[in-house]
Amino acid sequence: MENNILLNLAIIIFLSKILGAISKKFNQPPVIGMLLLGILLGPTILDIIEPSEVISWIGKVGVLFLLFEAGLETDIKRIKKESKQAFPTAIGGIIIPFGFGFLISHISGQQLAHSLITGVIFSATSVSVSVMTLMEMGKLKSIEGRTIVNAAIIDDIFGIILLTFIFALTAKAGSEQSNLLIPVGKIILFFVLSFLVGFFILRPLFLNLKKILMDDVVVSLAIAIVLLYSWFAEQTGLAAITGAYFAGLIIGQTQYKNSIQDGISTIGKSFFVDVFFVNIGLEFNLFDIESSPLFLIIFVTLAVISKVVGCGIGARITNLDTVRSFRIGSGMVPRGEVSLIVANMALQKGIISTNLLSATIMTVIISAIITPILLKYSFTKFRKESF
Numbered sequence: 001m002e003n004n005i006l007l008n009l010a011i012i013i014f015l016s017k018i019l020g021a022i023s024k025k026f027n028q029p030p031v032i033g034m035l036l037l038g039i040l041l042g043p044t045i046l047d048i049i050e051p052s053e054v055i056s057w058i059g060k061v062g063v064l065f066l067l068f069e070a071g072l073e074t075d076i077k078r079i080k081k082e083s084k085q086a087f088p089t090a091i092g093g094i095i096i097p098f099g100f101g102f103l104i105s106h107i108s109g110q111q112l113a114h115s116l117i118t119g120v121i122f123s124a125t126s127v128s129v130s131v132m133t134l135m136e137m138g139k140l141k142s143i144e145g146r147t148i149v150n151a152a153i154i155d156d157i158f159g160i161i162l163l164t165f166i167f168a169l170t171a172k173a174g175s176e177q178s179n180l181l182i183p184v185g186k187i188i189l190f191f192v193l194s195f196l197v198g199f200f201i202l203r204p205l206f207l208n209l210k211k212i213l214m215d216d217v218v219v220s221l222a223i224a225i226v227l228l229y230s231w232f233a234e235q236t237g238l239a240a241i242t243g244a245y246f247a248g249l250i251i252g253q254t255q256y257k258n259s260i261q262d263g264i265s266t267i268g269k270s271f272f273v274d275v276f277f278v279n280i281g282l283e284f285n286l287f288d289i290e291s292s293p294l295f296l297i298i299f300v301t302l303a304v305i306s307k308v309v310g311c312g313i314g315a316r317i318t319n320l321d322t323v324r325s326f327r328i329g330s331g332m333v334p335r336g337e338v339s340l341i342v343a344n345m346a347l348q349k350g351i352i353s354t355n356l357l358s359a360t361i362m363t364v365i366i367s368a369i370i371t372p373i374l375l376k377y378s379f380t381k382f383r384k385e386s387f
Contacts, residue, residue, distance in 0.1 A: 008049045009275070011041070016274040027136070028368050029129045031277050031336055035361055038281015051282045059276035063341055064244040065268030066276070068226045071248020072261045074153055085143065085318045086150035092314025093151060093332050094158055097122040097306035104302055108295065114356070116166045117346045121360050122303055124159050126336025127152040133372040134331070137379055144324055147315065148331035159338055164242045167349070186236040194229065194243070198250030206254040218256045219263035225251065241341060280344055280361065284354040291355045299359045300366050307333045323382045330374035334367045335360070
């Protein structure tokens, strides 16, 4: 059994890099290649690698690294500076997609928890493919490009908070109305202690590492803090990824941000993160989907339209013209890591079925393919109204 796991991991790591590189060649995020690899190796097609606890555990650590890095990349000062366009765009891109996701799930007869998770999946944004496309067109530093990037960061912050509340409120311990204050209290406790420890203990510790000649162990220390914060989040009934994200948010305010980010990115993306995305494809069979093709088409279509409309309205409120608002809405369409993480965690907690995970994967793939088309079309066909 152990030998099989070692061989399976070798296959996953080797092929994930190849598929990731192929995805980049077609201007798609590497995550698409990894998802397709999991589907290829799993029961859907070849069925040569079975899910295991070891592979699943490695994937869970990969998620923590991924969210920690997202926290590191959150530039609070930049968000404050350029929040005029970004904040309404992000809010519109959360409220309207969340409402669409909640409604489609509720109308199809799902329970409240399932509908809430669907709303979170709809509202999540991953703009890696948008950034790649905008860079190729030389538009990343345009007002549209800056708004898309900043709005996506704000989107992630609100998404993590929203996910935290939903997971806490749908936990078994909070299923009764009389216990509703317990998960809310735990959430408050986590945020208060996390920031107090972070700003009064961790930040001074990192700032003084050179004085105690330990600046060469910052990455190791950062990993320990990620695991500690993730553990603390779970102990308070929250998602471990919430702890990882806030650990990154706090450490990202120190002078070691770049060196830690390089180290975490190298460790995470060379092994742990790849295994997580491949494992998603391994854990279910696409041919076992019970949802009708019509439902899947409606699901993906509403996921795309709700982002364009929601973010577009948010941008329009800031007095950006219709063309720019459409470009920004198009750039916010992609779903990616956060949507997959939410769906996978909800599946493990028994809140959703594999049908929603399958629909999420389809949405991630299709939204990543359609976004470059929408962006390129909007920047070329409406050139007269652009800078």
